[in-house]
Amino acid sequence: MTLRITIADVAKKAEVSKSTVSQFLNGRFEYMGIKTRTRIEKAIKELDYQPNVVARSLKKKTTSTIGIIVANILHEFSTQVIRAIENVCHKNGISTIICNADDNPEKERIYIETLLAKQVDGLIVVPIRRNSDIYEKLVDENFPIVFLDRLVEGLPIDTVLLDNETASRIAVNHLIENGYERISIVTTSIIENITPRVERINGYKKALESNGLPIHLDYIKAMDITQLGEGINEIFSLREPPDAIISGNDLTLMEILKYTFENNIEIGKDVGLITIDEVSFSQIHNPPLTTVAQPTFQMGKETATILLNKINNKVDNQHSFIHRYKPTLIVRNSTQKEGVTNE
CATH class of the missing domain: 3.40.50.2300 (Response regulator)
Structure with a gap:
């Protein structure tokens, strides 16, 4: 079994501190010499170090941006709820990044990591069950996230869906x-x-x-x-x-x-x-x-409201609820x- 390469391994090989490597990874080069940057770059390449984008993103400042990952954007349900979510976010000064996973777990995972690397403040996801491990990490770190349309058993994440x-x-x-x-x-x-x-x-x-x-x-x-x-x-x-x-x-x-x-x-x-x-x-x-x-627009509005409340610490992220809507x-x-x- 291959051991995961850590920041500590990179720091040791580059002969610098872990905090210096962290500053390098976050693009803070103001007080870093060229030789130091070169050693870190070389160590990262030789060790094939892959930064943990989940952990890194959880330590950053707010960006007034959220990510939305839908399973299939071709569904009319998806376009309608996205419209409602975007409307609530716009009124609250929040930008949205929309991704389409095509019900592909690998594509969904890449989008999650990409959005976290972009330091979004929260996520709204129509989830694919096979990525429950990454969602568990987000829950453990109290990262704001809301599920839409689908339940994932065993994960304490607020979910908005139809009855x-x-x-x-x-x-x-x-x-x-x-x-x-x-x-x-x-x-x-x-x-x-x-x-x-x-x-x-x-x-x-x-x-x-x-x-x-x-x-x-x-x-x-x-x-x-x-x-x-x-x-x-x-x-x-x-x-x-x-x-x-x-x-x-x-x-x-x-x-x-x-x-x-x-x-x-x-x-x-x-x-x-x-x-x-x-x-x-x-x-x-x-x-x-x-x-x-x-009631797609009501569902989208509530989904966005729940997430924004989580981001603004207006609700307890450790308690989740299932929000069911009645059809007509x-x-x-x-x-x-x-x-x-x-x-």
């Missing part, structure tokens, strides 16, 4: 009230145990059971976005295909709409459709789409059989 099970229950109940019984749910992959996707499937199952309807596993598709077209084809190829579909998010919705258009399946007539997450085109789509909307049903024609509007 996802209720969102699915609302969708299922609405479809049943409109005469649908063979209800499918389609969403993106749950391999990483991503909170909203898992909870929405769980809520869907519970809602079917409470209404006395069987759970058909063939009606549940949770797949990578590149495979969803194949998954949707599978459910429509069943001997008894679903008469209604719940779309788990906006990216899934696009795949469903693409498939139904290409296969001449009429929404609201051949199949009912309801999507979790309001989308910008829901009212102008033909037929207009029934949605279960998240917006009824339109896509869940009305034969395209009849529900008055």
